[in-house]
Amino acid sequence: QTMKEYDRFQKGAANGNTSTRVLQKQLSDNNSKIIITTIQKLDIFIRRNKEHPIYRKHVVLVFDECHRSQFGEMHSAIIKAFKNYHIFGFTGTPIFATNAPSGGNPLLRTTEQVFGDKLHTYTVVDAINDGNVLPFRIDFINTIKIPKNLADKQVFAIDREKALMDPMRIQEIVTYILEHFDQKTKRSQSYKFTAKWDENKQGTIVEHRESRRVMGFNSIFAVASIxxxxxxxxxxKRQLTTTSKNLKVATIFSFGPNEEEIDGLLPDEDLLPNNLDATARDFLDSAIRDYNALFNTNFDTSADKFQNYYKDLSMRMKNREIDLLIVVNMFLTGFDATTLNTLWVDKNLRQHGLIQAFSRTNRILNSVKTFGNIVCFRDLKDETDKAIALFGNKDAGGIVLLKTYDEYYHGYDEDGVHKSGYADLIAELEQLFPLGEAILGEEAQKKFIALFGSILRLRNILTSFDDFEGNEILAERELQDYQSMYIDLYQEFKLAAQGDKETINDDIEFEIELIRQIEVNIDYILMLVAKYHDSNCTDKSILTTIDKAVNASIELRSKKELIERFVAQVNMATDVDEDWRKFVAEQKDTDLSAIIDGENLKPEETRKFIDNSFRDGILKTTGTDIDRIIPPVSRFGGNRARKKQGVIERLLEFFEKYFGLV
Known part of the structure; x- marks a missing residue:
């Protein structure tokens, strides 16, 4: 990841290494100006090379995550070997005197003792206020029934492990996660996302990118031990075989000297599972075989293959191909995946470890992902408050953590100003803009857009609270009607502005991404068509429901004509699913042929271009692929540019009409 950041700045600016031997070669090369390595490799290099010219040269040492392994013998050896150096450290969770470890060198316990005076502070509060990361929303789920006369700590002291490892408790937690997975990770909502992966082609690493439409986000489950x-x-694995839920679950762990957190630090797990006991290693091999079957890979716990498993797993997590990853300490620090929005926790976390683990969820992606979701199956509230106060400030809780359900639902006061809650906004909506009445005048339309946009943003947050179910106030059909009005205005303003941006002008901003996340899909429409078919095509109220659902969906509006034409020909002999597939295939071929003939496009190249577009989830309007399908046209007088733009507009309309159906 660090190498890629340097490459974005300047290709080839930095040199990475896969072994201490490569590191030694780089340190002996005067042309290697920036070298990225691990502290472990550097420590091995120093132990093997008591004398080396690099020690006398002016060297700048920059440590990332400098609250971790830099403390101790490795750090001492490094600064003893180098004679002419400057040293800098970066960390989001520095070690202060109040949270310093109790063991080790007393002169190397805090970050300032090791790296000198603090040069700059940028806290999680600053990052949230600047919009660089998201706040957290935390659920605390009680999983152990404690007698009233006993404190939580006393129960743990009596028989902590037995209580926490009880099979019934684990079964109930898994059941809870499966029941709430779609809600917490917003699996009913889709968005476009660019997947990235590297491929080794004859020794050259080639980065691939592919635009995909995915449903919701993914998650990590942090647990206490192997x-x-x-x-x-x-x-x-057991429960998924007995349910209809189709989740891709993986796990990874390796030996760590301490699985439980010590002094707030998450212990390092190495990438060599050799020290695992036979039972744990056999189990991990079995889990990796499940992974291999899922993704057609060939990994195991042997040294090189396990490291490659780690890399592949990391890539698939970032590309949202894994739904839930079970870890002990791995992936809880330094791992960034924008598609990750939920951390399930059955593990004692505190101080650095807590903030580091929680922060896996708060990377910004889009307007659907507005916070990091934390679901704790242990009582970590006090530790959460302490950690936020330590690494933010004593008043940081109101910024770092989201408000409560009641505050979002009923409203709250902030800085002397009352913020309306969801219930208040719905009441205002129904009073000012009753369904069935036209919204007249630009000012009223702007008021409706702002009000309904606020409701969409609050719904996006409230849907992650268990309490919201059944308290939505608006019935599904009423919400669809308001969405339909909202989309109508969006398209009117968009057409008037002759633009394609979701911010139409300075004072109107549409929450189209949030509309997309609560809309219905074609499967829902086909289910309604099947119900209409089963009513002997007599229940006309179902047709009204279909019409409202389509009008309320910005995605389905482009397919409205197709849907209406199909519904019009439904009769008692119709096999809804099969006939729909045939109907779409025939119409798609007819429409594409009309475009090819009308624009005089190259048939074979055009069909291949369209097939690739549906495969990639995006129709690319730049590059050589689009140029190949356009017939020869004179470039003089702008003829070719106009021709190309006309073709693009027709193909985009075609793509929107059939995307998601083929």
């Missing part, structure tokens, strides 16, 4: 990870993986 035995617990094994039990959870087995229980997920």
């Amino acid at each position: 035995p617990m990870a094994m039990r959870y993986y087995a229980e997920f």
Whole structure:
């Protein structure tokens, strides 16, 4: 990841290394100006090379995540070997005197002791206020029934492990996760996302990009120990075989000297599972075989293959190909995946470890992802408050954590100003803009757009709260009607502005991405068509429901003509699913042939271009692919540019009409 950041700045600016031998070669090369390595490799290099010219040269050492392994013998050896150096450290969770570890060198316990005076502070509060990361929303789920006369800590002290590892508790937690997975990760909502992966072509690393439409986000499940990870993986596997839910679950762990957090630091797990006991290693091999079957890969726990498994798993997490990853400590620090929005926690976290783990969820992606979701199956509230105060400030909780359900639903006061809640906004909506009445005048339209946009943003947050179900106020059909009005105005303003931006002008901003996330899909429409068919085509109220659902969906509006024509020909002999597929295939071929003939396009190249567009989830309007399908046209007088633009407009309309149906 660090290498890629340097490459974005300047291709080839930095040199990475896969072994200490490569590192030694780079340090002996005067042309290697920036070298990216691990502290472990550098420590091995120093131990093997007591004398080396690099030690006397002016060197700048920059440590990322400098609250971690830099403390201790490795760090001491490094600064003892180099004679002419400057040293800098970066960390989001520095070690202060109040949270310093109790062991080790007393002169190297805090970050300032090791790296010198603090040069700059940019806290999580600053990052949230600047819009660089998201706040957190935390659920605390009680999983152990505690007698009233006993404190939580006393229960843990009596028989902590037995209580936490109880099979019934693990079963109930897995059941809870499966029941709430779609809600927490917003699986009913789709968005476009660019997947990235590297391919080694004859020694050259080639980065691939592919635009995809995906449903919702993915998650990590952090658990306390390897035995617990094994039990959870087995229980997920068992329950998934008995439910209709289709989740891709994976796990990874390796030996760490301490699986539980010590002094707030998450212990390092190495990428060599050799130190695992036979039972754990056999289990991990079995889990990796499940992964291989899922993705047609060939990994195991041997040294090189396990490292490649880690890399492949990391890539698939970032590309949202894994739904839930069970870990002990891996992936809880330094791993960034914008599609990750939920962290399930059955693990004691505190201080650095808590903030680091929570922060896996708060990377910005789009307007659908407005916060990081944390679901704790242990009581971490006090530790959360302490960690936020330590790494933000004592008043940071109101910024770092989202408000409560009641505050979002009923409203709250902030800085002397009352913020209306969801219930208030719905009441205002129904009073000012009753359904069935036209919204007349630009000012009223702008008022409606702003009001309904606020409601959409609040709904996006509230849908992650369990309490919201059944308290939506608006019935589904009423919400669809308001959405339809909202989309009508969006398209009117968009047409008037002759633009394609979701911010139409300075004072009107449409939450189209949030509309997309609560809309219905074609499967829902076909289900309604099947109900209409089963009513002997007599229940006309179903046709009204179909019409309202289509009008309320910005995606389905482009397919409205197709849907209406298909519904019009439904009769008792219709096989809805099969006949719909045939109907779409025939219409698609007819429409594409009309475009090819009308624009005099190259048939074979055009069909290949369209097939690739549906495969990639995007119709690329730049590059050589689009140029290949256009017939020869004189470039003089702008003829070719006009021809190309006309072709693009027709193909985009065709693509929107059939995307998601083929």
